[in-house]
Amino acid sequence: MAMRRRKLLQQASLATLSALGLPALWRQAKAKNTTAAIKELQRRLGTRLIRPKLPWANLLAKTPVPVELKNPWALSxxxxxxxxxxxxxxxxxxxxHNAVRVGSKADVATAVDVARLHNLRLVIKGMGGDYFGRSSGPPNSLLIWTHDLNAITTHQSFTPEGAPASQPPVTALTVSAGNAWLHAYQAATAAGLYVQGGGCTTVGACGGFSQGGGFGSYSKRFGSGAAGVLQxxxxxxxxxxxxxxxxxEPDLCxxxxxxxxGTYGVVVSQTxxxxxxxxxxxxxxxxxEASDDGALEELLTNYLELVQKSLINPNWGEGVVIEPGQRRLQMMTSFIDLEANEAEAIWTPLLKQLKSKPHAFDVQVHFHAVPFENKWRPQADAVHWDRRDGAPSGQFWWKGNQNEVGAYWGGYQGRxxxxxxxxxxxxxxLAKAFVSASRTSFLLFQTSKGLAGISPEAESRQRQTSMNPAVLNDAGYVTLANWTQYRYPGISGHQPNPRExxxxxxxxxxxxxxxxxxxPGGSSYVNEGNFFEPNWKQEFWGPNYERLLGIKRRYDPTNLFRVHHGVGSDT
Incomplete structure (x- = not known):
């Protein structure tokens, strides 16, 4: 009876508050709070406080999409x-509505301080490549934009701070929050080194990629992006x-x-x-290319047998693509430290078998190998060069990544x-499932996004990350997606078709x-999972979630840093 009475009193109180117009008063108080915060930021940061706008905001209905909106470097x-x-x-x-164009680590600290004191929503953006919008809006948020933090330092002998004297030094590369992986790779190559990052040149080298785990073409040799972080x-x-x-502070690390x-803080540099x-x-x-669905199933069965027998090891990465409704297995497989003829010999039994059935299979497969130092000086037919005035020399993106630029996603999921x-x-x-799935969806299978077969040295480092440990038992990763390109919500004449x-x-x-x-038993990971995943804690982090949540509460008790399906985002 007492509980029922309290409930009725609560309902009556809420009705009274609503009648008094207090929700509107709360909004007014929030607006005053924001105004005070912006004045404080203007006082402390001056011209570093800017007003961002969408690059396509002024796109007119009957005009073609300009080349700048098709250039990922221009967007970033x-x-x-x-x-x-x-x-x-x-x-x-x-x-x-407002952004801090960060020029120093102190600028980041100022933005975080003001946001905490005035209860502002924070958004962090380096290169802006997140598939799930974690580096975008909402309009009333304060954006911390790290683009101008772009120092890179090569270390021939690096020891983490606080390490014991017995800790052996290693070669290392320190990147900043405004660097892309292309910049990191070029700097490492100039020093005769390699760091494991992402395959897309425009992905940030010091942001959500490694904080979410991150995979590259050679992760079966060197581990995930997270496994390579020293400090x-x-x-x-x-x-x-x-x-x-x-x-x-090993727990936070x-x-x-x-x-x-975007969950534990703003990482301004990492080594x-x-x-x-x-x-x-x-x-x-x-x-x-297979002649029909039956031949495609045979092709995929034989390919997956090759994967199981010969490609789950540190020499191989990337994989294959099937476009929606097609029966063509497009090659995008990579290999490392093998001559082209050595790699071809591994595939020859499969290719010979398929070529013996010309009525069922059209085989057009070619093997290539170049000195590794040439990787970031590619042939012109493989890339688009950034030809904007003032763009750094040698800046490019792979032609294979062009179809993601300006993408409006109908669906994007990984497994x-x-x-x-x-x-x-x-x-x-699994072969049957690949056939069925590819009838309605783009399908990408990458062996380098599963860490079964990883080198022992890299496995040791991988086990020191907070990624879902199930990844160490994954042969690879399937990405499914459908999208339309150069569609801009709210822009007349260029909007996506909702039904489509x-x-x-x-x-x-x-x-x-x-x-x-x-x-069965598969999992996912936070950077490329499913936006709508109902079981996201288990899928993304497995047994590590509770420990991650405890660390989150210790370092961010008010949940200042929060993103969709991030640790603690539902509390």
């Missing part, structure tokens, strides 16, 4: 720019700049190595383990493929149902 050079424009039912690219400088919710590593970007530069960079080009899915009858079920986008989403959902059924 604008505070309001993002590589994607949104996802149906999930998020839409928006420009924060970070991070501004936490209390405004402090902390240097964290395995010896100083562990959380930042896979616990998700990466650098390896001796590999000898050869190799890749397979071309395709294998790890455990080794058990490549055994016996399970392999045949919704159908794309439904088609990806349908396709993923086939993949999930064929991959």
């Amino acid at each position: 050079s604008q505070a309001g720019g993002t590589q994607s424009t949104g996802m149906v039912g999930a998020w839409t690219a928006q420009a924060s 970070m400088e991070v501004v936490t919710a209390d405004g402090q700049l902390r240097t964290v590593n395995a010896f100083q 562990w959380a930042l190595k896979g616990g998700g970007g 990466l383990l650098a390896h001796p530069i590999p000898r050869l960079d190799g890749w397979i080009s071309g395709w294998i 790890g493929v455990p080794m058990s899915a490549l055994e016996g009858e399970s392999l045949h079920r 986008s919704l159908k794309q989403q439904q088609d990806v959902d349908r396709a993923m149902a086939f993949i999930r059924a064929a991959t």
Whole structure:
């Protein structure tokens, strides 16, 4: 009876507050709070406080999309720019009303202090490549834009701060929050070194990539992006700049190595383990086309058998693509430190078998290898050069990544493929699932996004990250996606078609149902999972989530840093 009375009193109180117009008063108070915060930022940062806008905000209805909106470097050079424009039912690219164009670590600390004191929503953006909108809006947020932090330092002998005297030094590379992976690779190559990052040249080298885990073409040799991090400088919710590593604040360091970007603080620099530069960079080009669905299933069965027997090791990475409704297996496989003829010999039994059935298979496959130091000086036919006035010399992006620029996503999901899915009858079920899924969705399978077969040295480092440990049992990773390109929500004449986008989403959902059924025990990861994943804590982090949540509460008790499906985002 007493509980019922209290409930009635609460309802009456809420009704009274509403009648008095207090929700409007709360909004007014919030606006005053924001105004006070902006005045404080103007006083302390001056011209570093800017007003971002979407790069496509002034696009007219009957005008073609300009070349600048098709250039990922141009998009990343604008505070309001993002590589994607949104996802149906999930998020839409928006420009924060105010942004701090960071010029120093102190600027980051100032922005965090003011946001905490005035209860402002924070957004962090380096290159703006997040698929799920974590580096975009909402409009009433304060954006911390790290683009101008671009120093890179090579270390021939690096020891983390606070390490014991017995700790052996290593070669390393320190990157800043405004660097892209291309910049890191070019600097490492000049020093005869290699760092493990992402395959896309425009992805940030010191942001959500490694904080979310991050995979590259050679992760089976060198580990994930997170596994290569030795030390970070991070501004936490209390405004402090902390240097964290395995010896100083090791819990926070562990959380930042896979616990998700935009969740524990603003990482302003990180130092990466650098390896001796590999000898050869190799890749397979071309395709294998099947005549019908039955032949495609046979092709995929034989390909997955090759993966299981010969490609789950440190020499191989990347994988294959099937466009929606097609029966062509497009080659995008990479290999490292193998001559082209050595790589071809591994594939020859499969290719010979397929070529013996010309009525069923068209085989157009080619093997290439070049000195590794030439990887970041590619042939012109493989890349688009950044030809803007003032663009740094040698800045490019791969032609294979062009179709993601300006993408409005109907659906985007990913799923790890455990080794058990490549055994016996399970392999045949997986091949059937690939066929079924690719009827309605773009399908990408990459062996380098699963860490089964990883080198022992890299495995040791990988186990020191906070990523879902299930990744160590994954042979690879399946990405399913449908999208339209150069569609801009809210821009007349250039808006996405809602019905088309919704159908794309439904088609990806349908396709993923086939993949999930064929991959029991599989998982996902925070950077490329499913925006709508209901079981995201288990999928992204598995047994590590509770420890990650405890660290989150210790360093960010008010949840100042929060992103969609980030640790603690539901509390």
